[in-house]
Amino acid sequence: METKQYDVIILGGGPAGLTAGIYLARAKANALVVDTSTIGGQTVLTYEVANYPGVEKTSGYQLSSTMRKQAESFGCDIVSNVSVSNLEVDGKLKSLTVNGKIKYESKAIILATGGRSRTLNVPGEIEFKGKGISYCATCDGDFFQDKEIVVVGGGNSALEEADSLTKYASKVTILHEFDYFQALGHAVEKAKSNPKIEFIMKSHITEFHGDSKLTGISYESLDLGKKSVMKVDGVFIFIGYVANTEKLTDSGVGLNERGEVITDENLQTNIEGVFAAGDNRAVRYRQITTAVADGTIAALNTLEYINQ
Amino acid sequence: MILSTNLKHVATSAEHAETLANNKNVMICCGRMGPMCLPVYDVMEGLQSEYSHVEFRDMAFDSPEAGVIRNHPACRSFMGLPFVVYYKNGELVAATSSIQNRDQITEILDREF
Numbered sequence: 001m002e003t004k005q006y007d008v009i010i011l012g013g014g015p016a017g018l019t020a021g022i023y024l025a026r027a028k029a030n031a032l033v034v035d036t037s038t039i040g041g042q043t044v045l046t047y048e049v050a051n052y053p054g055v056e057k058t059s060g061y062q063l064s065s066t067m068r069k070q071a072e073s074f075g076c077d078i079v080s081n082v083s084v085s086n087l088e089v090d091g092k093l094k095s096l097t098v099n100g101k102i103k104y105e106s107k108a109i110i111l112a113t114g115g116r117s118r119t120l121n122v123p124g125e126i127e128f129k130g131k132g133i134s135y136c137a138t139c140d141g142d143f144f145q146d147k148e149i150v151v152v153g154g155g156n157s158a159l160e161e162a163d164s165l166t167k168y169a170s171k172v173t174i175l176h177e178f179d180y181f182q183a184l185g186h187a188v189e190k191a192k193s194n195p196k197i198e199f200i201m202k203s204h205i206t207e208f209h210g211d212s213k214l215t216g217i218s219y220e221s222l223d224l225g226k227k228s229v230m231k232v233d234g235v236f237i238f239i240g241y242v243a244n245t246e247k248l249t250d251s252g253v254g255l256n257e258r259g260e261v262i263t264d265e266n267l268q269t270n271i272e273g274v275f276a277a278g279d280n281r282a283v284r285y286r287q288i289t290t291a292v293a294d295g296t297i298a299a300l301n302t303l304e305y306i307n308q
Numbered sequence: 309m310i311l312s313t314n315l316k317h318v319a320t321s322a323e324h325a326e327t328l329a330n331n332k333n334v335m336i337c338c339g340r341m342g343p344m345c346l347p348v349y350d351v352m353e354g355l356q357s358e359y360s361h362v363e364f365r366d367m368a369f370d371s372p373e374a375g376v377i378r379n380h381p382a383c384r385s386f387m388g389l390p391f392v393v394y395y396k397n398g399e400l401v402a403a404t405s406s407i408q409n410r411d412q413i414t415e416i417l418d419r420e421f
Contacts, residue, residue: 130405
């Protein structure tokens with residue numbers, strides 16, 4: 001097996017990982033970004049980014065591409081769409097194996113594995129993905145012209161996307177597990193004032209129904225236990241994110257009960273030379289800006305670590 | 309109408325037929341330049357060297373010519389971009405709707421080709 005040496009390996013090529021790559025490579029550290037998927041992480045899945053300071057409206061893909069070019073321009077190596085095995089972080093030398101062919105070794109590692117959309121994990125969800133169940137309103141909204149749909153969730157994404165989906169759908173029902181919304185006031189007001197939007201609170205979906213495509217849902221009232229069935233053509237799910245830390249479970253890196261990486265204020269984990277940055281950390285807010293800040297802090301502390 | 313990816317494109321239904329006639333194993337991603345499609349194009353680009361026996365192409369979903377994929381019976385129930393179709397010896401052997409990751413795509417490539 002081929003072995004390659006780096007000063008720092010960054011696992012994950014979203015905004016946190018790319019920012020760390022930019023800072024490390026610019027400081028002349030030999031840095032490698034490895035991603036099991038597309039470079040850009042969740043940002044690539046964002047249709048429009050309008051609140052990234054210094055950049056007027058842009059697409060998530062464009063922003064990610066620019067970050068990637070910046071990192072590469074400073075000499076950061078980047079590999080994407082690879083499978084990672086044998087992640088070893090507990091020794092003085094950290095290592096990971098890519099596609100079972102190349103072993104990368106480094107003095108330090110930054111875990112920037114990001115997160116992914118949370119799924120409901122109820123029967124029928126996998127079967128009807130792309131056949132009535134969607135996680136992207138801008139991508140799939142036009143398949144639901146004059147249809148009746150449900151939006152699951154109560155955060156900003158759910159309420160804003162529900163409002164945008166009324167451009168297509170004849171009726172949008174927001175189904176949420178709590179009796180209040182986590183979304184900001186302006187998003188709640190806009191959804192509540194939209195005549196095409198109805199609300200079912202304190203309820204959750206228990207099953208998706210259909211044949212070749214989705215035709216309905218079963219849902220249950222969480223306070224009364226009342227079970228109901230609703231005919232719907234589509235369901236859009238926006239219920240937050242989970243950390244991509246499955247590969248870290250047996251690595252010795254400290255995780256909390258939600259599987260998020262625990263770090264100190266320097267973003268170092270419980271293992272020396274292992275840092276974490278971005279959406280995989282145990283934090284309240286997950287934004288591109290917070291991931292970028294994490295990437296910066298992790299990179300600077302990693303530099304200090306490898307140079308001590 | 310073509311997509312701005314680094315993949316080879318299928319622009320017309322005639323090109324679609326020609327691609328199937330000239331290649332034993334074909335994967336076509338029919339989509340837009342949107343969030344659910346871009347990662348799939350990226351995975352396909354990365355797989356080209358590893359799966360040299362497969363012809364990887366894309367096709368613009370909004371082109372009238374893409375009806376050859378959009379209206380295929382296997383895609384009739386699809387309501388999520390991209391529509392990805394796999395052909396072996398000119399016959400459609402697998403089709404998926406919505407975003408797929410590398411593992412999901414290679415699982416189909418390994419199974420069918």
